[in-house]
Amino acid sequence: MSQTFDKKGRLKIPAREVKQEELIVSVALCPEGHNLITEKHKIKGYPGIELAFRRAGGEEGVVVLSPILGDREVLFLRGSVDEGEVVKFLCPVCDKDLPILSTCDYCGEGNIYVLFLDDYLSFNNAITFCSKRGCPNSSIRKSDRIITALGL
Numbered sequence: 001m002s003q004t005f006d007k008k009g010r011l012k013i014p015a016r017e018v019k020q021e022e023l024i025v026s027v028a029l030c031p032e033g034h035n036l037i038t039e040k041h042k043i044k045g046y047p048g049i050e051l052a053f054r055r056a057g058g059e060e061g062v063v064v065l066s067p068i069l070g071d072r073e074v075l076f077l078r079g080s081v082d083e084g085e086v087v088k089f090l091c092p093v094c095d096k097d098l099p100i101l102s103t104c105d106y107c108g109e110g111n112i113y114v115l116f117l118d119d120y121l122s123f124n125n126a127i128t129f130c131s132k133r134g135c136p137n138s139s140i141r142k143s144d145r146i147i148t149a150l151g152l
């Protein structure tokens, strides 16, 4: 970003410079405390969130979610998921089902999964994402906003 002002003289603020530490997750824990952030697979330059998934037919795969809040980019390491398909998410380390907060209030089909941001494993300090591919809620969000939105 060499140009700080646009043609009309307005200050240009690159999104990446706005409170970066709040926008990018560097810890995402399963209920057993495994950190699913992976240095091996980056999305937009940041270590992604590696998750195992299971399709309705039983087929399993591995996907990396973007660690950037609101970013829907994903990277499939194994298997694939169709647009609009709902899957089950598991921890790739201990193979346990990841916790579900509720049904997605946006699509009504996916489940809102939860990953914890610290060792207290509290739903209030967590990130959430919908298990339906392509749902706007499928990018990671802060759980407190979702909890408020759902009135839980």
Ligand SMILES: [Zn+2]
Binding pocket: 030, 031, 032, 033, 034, 091, 092, 093, 094, 095, 096
């Ligand atoms: Zn685990």
Ligand SMILES: [Zn+2]
Binding pocket: 104, 105, 106, 107, 108, 109, 110, 111, 130, 131, 132, 135, 136, 137, 138
């Ligand atoms: Zn959804």
